[in-house]
Amino acid sequence: MLSDSSEQLDFTPEIDMDCYPSRNGQKAQLVDRLDPVTYPPKAQLPPIGQAAIKQYATQGFIVLEDVFTAEEVGNFQAELLRLEEDESIRSSGEIITEPGSDEIRSIFRVHESSPVFKQVAVDQRLASVASYLLGDDVYIHQSRVNSKPGLSGKEFYWHSDFETWHVEDGMPRMRALSISISLTENFHHNGPLMFVPGSHLQYAVCEGSTPKNHFLSSLKAQEYGIPSNDCLQTLIEKGDIVSIVSKPGSVTVFDCNLIHGSNSNITPHARSNAFFVYNSVNNKVVSPFSGLLPRPEHICSRNKINPIISTAKVST
Amino acid sequence: MLSDSSEQLDFTPEIDMDCYPSRNGQKAQLVDRLDPVTYPPKAQLPPIGQAAIKQYATQGFIVLEDVFTAEEVGNFQAELLRLEEDESIRSSGEIITEPGSDEIRSIFRVHESSPVFKQVAVDQRLASVASYLLGDDVYIHQSRVNSKPGLSGKEFYWHSDFETWHVEDGMPRMRALSISISLTENFHHNGPLMFVPGSHLQYAVCEGSTPKNHFLSSLKAQEYGIPSNDCLQTLIEKGDIVSIVSKPGSVTVFDCNLIHGSNSNITPHARSNAFFVYNSVNNKVVSPFSGLLPRPEHICSRNKINPIISTAKVST
Numbered sequence A, B: 001m002l003s004d005s006s007e008q009l010d011f012t013p014e015i016d017m018d019c020y021p022s023r024n025g026q027k028a029q030l031v032d033r034l035d036p037v038t039y040p041p042k043a044q045l046p047p048i049g050q051a052a053i054k055q056y057a058t059q060g061f062i063v064l065e066d067v068f069t070a071e072e073v074g075n076f077q078a079e080l081l082r083l084e085e086d087e088s089i090r091s092s093g094e095i096i097t098e099p100g101s102d103e104i105r106s107i108f109r110v111h112e113s114s115p116v117f118k119q120v121a122v123d124q125r126l127a128s129v130a131s132y133l134l135g136d137d138v139y140i141h142q143s144r145v146n147s148k149p150g151l152s153g154k155e156f157y158w159h160s161d162f163e164t165w166h167v168e169d170g171m172p173r174m175r176a177l178s179i180s181i182s183l184t185e186n187f188h189h190n191g192p193l194m195f196v197p198g199s200h201l202q203y204a205v206c207e208g209s210t211p212k213n214h215f216l217s218s219l220k221a222q223e224y225g226i227p228s229n230d231c232l233q234t235l236i237e238k239g240d241i242v243s244i245v246s247k248p249g250s251v252t253v254f255d256c257n258l259i260h261g262s263n264s265n266i267t268p269h270a271r272s273n274a275f276f277v278y279n280s281v282n283n284k285v286v287s288p289f290s291g292l293l294p295r296p297e298h299i300c301s302r303n304k305i306n307p308i309i310s311t312a313k314v315s316t
Helices: A050-059 A070-085 A115-122 A124-134 A161-169 A229-239 B050-059 B070-085 B115-122 B124-134 B161-169 B229-239
Strands: A029-032 A061-064 A095-097 A104-108 A138-148 A156-159 A176-182 A202-205 A251-255 A260-262 A271-280 B029-032 B061-064 B095-097 B104-108 B138-148 B156-159 B176-182 B202-205 B251-255 B260-262 B271-280
Touching: A029 A229, A050 A061, A070 A104, A070 A115, A070 A138, A070 A271, A115 A124, A115 A138, A115 A271, A124 A138, A124 A176, A124 A251, A124 A271, A138 A161, A156 A161, A161 A176, A161 A202, A202 A229, B029 B229, B050 B061, B070 B104, B070 B115, B070 B138, B070 B271, B115 B124, B115 B138, B115 B271, B124 B138, B124 B176, B124 B251, B124 B271, B138 B161, B156 B161, B161 B176, B161 B202, B202 B229
Parallel strands: none
Antiparallel strands: A029 A202, A061 A251, A095 A104, A104 A138, A138 A271, A156 A260, A176 A251, A176 A271, B029 B202, B061 B251, B095 B104, B104 B138, B138 B271, B156 B260, B176 B251, B176 B271
């Protein structure tokens, strides 16, 4: 069973082989996931309970409440405000604005550009969970704050992060996960993250190709690398849809291949979440499987594999 | 108190006076509603309970569960499908498509073009509630099916229907209401109707003017006749936001001036609701207060005031 990886001790990814072809002329289809969801842990003590680990394996996500205190979240919010107003970050190309407005949709590479989020990235409350589930030392593949502004925040269409990271960044196998921290309350009505439980166990091969410099438009509104309607219907009929309604300071851990998306936000309540993507150090990116040039370093850590978080360190 | 109208027996609207100016150069602001919400009933027996009537008066809406049976809803859905595929309706100009696609967003004037929805418009389960709350004989000011398609349905931004009906159609006073029938399940995640409870007790004067033939674009995505951010914030801080999550066959009654909107729908679950707007026969439209030409008959009944629903009839 894919989700129970305890017997797969000898997993060694073939990193240069395209094990998950997509956008290569194939018809849209669902194929089986080739990789475990959870890996044999190196750390001695599980940082979360067995029920949570099982839910992560079968559903593809877990929500951990009250991980950060109100004071910590206040600091994160203040830091986000500072980043949004920082001219050097505004002009760095590391900010994505909403389609049709100048409002900030995403700020990338916050684990390097922000001293506050740099600390968060290596915080044991996150890193220990990541390294435990992935059974390896981990590093930050990508970090960002998605700030869905009130009144005008637009949707993020359904996608598997891994499909993009594989095709556009060259992430070889599924041995990565995202941890999202709720910086504001995520209500039902302000465009919360929606998951398709169980969808991580299949891989939705996408049609179409990858335009050059796709990231310049895809991060505003994704048009390539999205599952077909039929694939999506099949996954949702099987797994349904779960909206992640959460309080500030709660944490959502989800598999790199879990299908997710979110609706627009016409309410005045901004919906901001900080994302840290942890990847196994044995799953570093190679050349993009699209054959195109790699995306910029602020979207995908390629040269700066930093910080490497040791399981030995986080398990103490 | 405005919402308790039982003492206001002598209400006679001055129909040619612009009692609710908007988009006329004034600054955006909230002003008091001049009209009652509920009117002294002519019908003898209340068709809904006192608690529901009180909620309607104070909150501006009520939800009535299980009004139509599964069989009836099945007929409505089949009729909607027939209308969507009817070439004569497709070419009539009475259909609005989604911004950026050919998918149907709204079909207007269904109380005349469809034998099925014609019956629904005069169904006593709806009409008796409308005439009771408005204390008068009523007619259909507008009818439509809003079909928010799955995967690609876009948002309806916050607005008061009355503001548009007043400025663009010449509806003199607030003595109208909408009844919405859920034709599909309205989940939290497929762009359900969202209300700002209590917002109907104030009138949000809007800035800007009204472009000629505004309806050609406004029914796809509204840009004029929307409350300012400040007005919206104030109303939402006071009343919060309620999402109308409802089963097929349930009915939502809401005041003509209640601020409402809905988010987009990236889920595969279409969200279709049929709307019937009942107006008091003593509140028929006059010339639009914008000074522009009236909108077409299929958006606003001006010449064909039909059917007139008598309270005497519906109260039996």
